[in-house]
Amino acid sequence: MKTVFSPRHLGHADQVELVAGAIVPGFELPSRAEYVVDRIKTVGLGPVLPPAVHDLSTAHKVHRKDYLDFLPTIWDRWTAEGRSGTALPFTWPTRGLRGDAPPEFIDGLLGYYSFDAGCGVVEGTWDAIKSSHDVALTAAGLVQAGDRAAFALCRPPGHHAGAGFMGGYCYINNAAVAAQWFRDNGARRVSILDVDYHHGNGTQEIFYSRADVQVINLHADPMQEYPYFLGHADERGAGAGEGYNLNYPMRFGTSWETWSASLDDACDRLLAYQPDVVVVSLGVDTFEKDPISKFKLKTEDFPKIGARIARLDLPTLFVMEGGYAVAEIGVNAAGVLTGFEG
Ligand code: Q9C
Numbered sequence: 343m344k345t346v347f348s349p350r351h352l353g354h355a356d357q358v359e360l361v362a363g364a365i366v367p368g369f370e371l372p373s374r375a376e377y378v379v380d381r382i383k384t385v386g387l388g389p390v391l392p393p394a395v396h397d398l399s400t401a402h403k404v405h406r407k408d409y410l411d412f413l414p415t416i417w418d419r420w421t422a423e424g425r426s427g428t429a430l431p432f433t434w435p436t437r438g439l440r441g442d443a444p445p446e447f448i449d450g451l452l453g454y455y456s457f458d459a460g461c462g463v464v465e466g467t468w469d470a471i472k473s474s475h476d477v478a479l480t481a482a483g484l485v486q487a488g489d490r491a492a493f494a495l496c497r498p499p500g501h502h503a504g505a506g507f508m509g510g511y512c513y514i515n516n517a518a519v520a521a522q523w524f525r526d527n528g529a530r531r532v533s534i535l536d537v538d539y540h541h542g543n544g545t546q547e548i549f550y551s552r553a554d555v556q557v558i559n560l561h562a563d564p565m566q567e568y569p570y571f572l573g574h575a576d577e578r579g580a581g582a583g584e585g586y587n588l589n590y591p592m593r594f595g596t597s598w599e600t601w602s603a604s605l606d607d608a609c610d611r612l613l614a615y616q617p618d619v620v621v622v623s624l625g626v627d628t629f630e631k632d633p634i635s636k637f638k639l640k641t642e643d644f645p646k647i648g649a650r651i652a653r654l655d656l657p658t659l660f661v662m663e664g665g666y667a668v669a670e671i672g673v674n675a676a677g678v679l680t681g682f683e684g
C-alpha cells in the first residue's frame with residue numbers, strides 16, 4: 343500500500359490547549375505524523391509519495407465559501423493586531439446569542455468559525471492544512487486509479503471540521519473532501535467509516551442530509567466525552583439522508599470485545615449500503631495508553647481492525663485522524679494497515 347505524506351505539516355506547531363483549567367502544550371504534535379511515517383518505512387508498507395497540489399474546488403462542495411476564504415487569512419489578521427504566539431478564539435455564538443453573521447474583528451471571526459479552542463493558528467498552519475488536503479486527494483487518486491487501498495497520512499486531521507467551522511485540531515475535513523471527490527469521479531455511493539475515539543461531528547454534519555455518502559462512527563459516548571454535543575445513537579440522518587448516518591457510542595473503558603462487536607455490526611451495515619469505495623477515518627486514539635482517551639484497545643488489536651476492514655473487499659482509502667500516545671501511534675496506525683494487507 344502506498345502512503346502519501348508531506349513534511350509541510352511541520353509548520354503547524356506550537357499549539358496550546360486548555361486541559362483541566364490549565365493552558366498546556368497541545369497534544370496534536372508534529373511528532374505524531376513523523377512517528378507514523380517512520381513506522382511505515384520500518385515495516386516496509388510501501389512507497390511514501392509526496393502529494394500533488396490540488397485546487398480547493400472539491401473542498402468548496404463540502405465547506406462553506408466564507409469559511410474556506412477565512413482560513414488562509416487568520417495569521418495575517420492576527421499579526422495585523424500586533425500579536426504573535428498562537429491565534430485562538432475565546433467567544434462562541436451559543437444558545438441565546440446571534441450567530442447569523444460573521445463579525446469584523448479577528449477575535450469574533452475565530453469564534454464564529456469554530457466550536458472550541460482546539461484549533462490554534464500559527465504562521466505555518468494554513469500551509470499545513472492545505473498540504474493535508476492535498477495528501478488526502480492525492481491518495482484518493484491512487485485508489486481511483488486502481489490501487490486496492492492507499493494511506494493518506496494527513497496532519498492536521500479533519501473529522502471534527504464541519505461545513506463552516508473548525509474544532510478538535512481539525513480545519514479542513516480531509517475525509518469528507520476525499521469522499522466528495524470519489525463521488526465526482528465515478529463512485530455512486532461512498533461509505534465513511536470513522537474509527538477515531540472521538541465522534542466525527544464534522545463529517546456527520548456535512549453529509550447528514552445526503553443519501554450518497556453513508557457516515558458510520560464508532561466513538562466514545564458524547565454523554566461522557568468530547569465533542570459532547572453530537573454523536574448519539576438516535577442521530578440517523580435527515581431528509582434524503584435519513585438512515586444513512588450511523589452512530590455507535592460506547593462507554594469509557596470499552597475494550598476490544600465490545601468495540602469489535604460494534605465494528606462487525608458497522609461492517610454489515612456498510613456492505614448493505616453497497617458503496618463503491620470506503621473512506622476510513624483512521625484514528626488510533628482508542629489505544630489503552632492514549633493520553634486523552636478512555637478506551638482500552640491494545641496494540642495487538644489494531645491489525646485486527648485492518649483485517650476486518652479488508653474483509654469488506656472494497657477499494658479503501660485510509661485517512662489519518664487522531665491518536666496521541668506519541669511513541670505508539672506509529673505502531674498502531676501501521677498495525678491497522680499491515681493487518682489490512684494480511
Ligand atoms: N483540551 C481528534 O482526535 N480534547 N481530535 C479537548 C481539552 C479535544 C481530538 C480536551 C480532542 C480532539 C482528531
Ligand code: ZN
Nearest residue numbers: 538539540664
Ligand atoms: Zn480523536
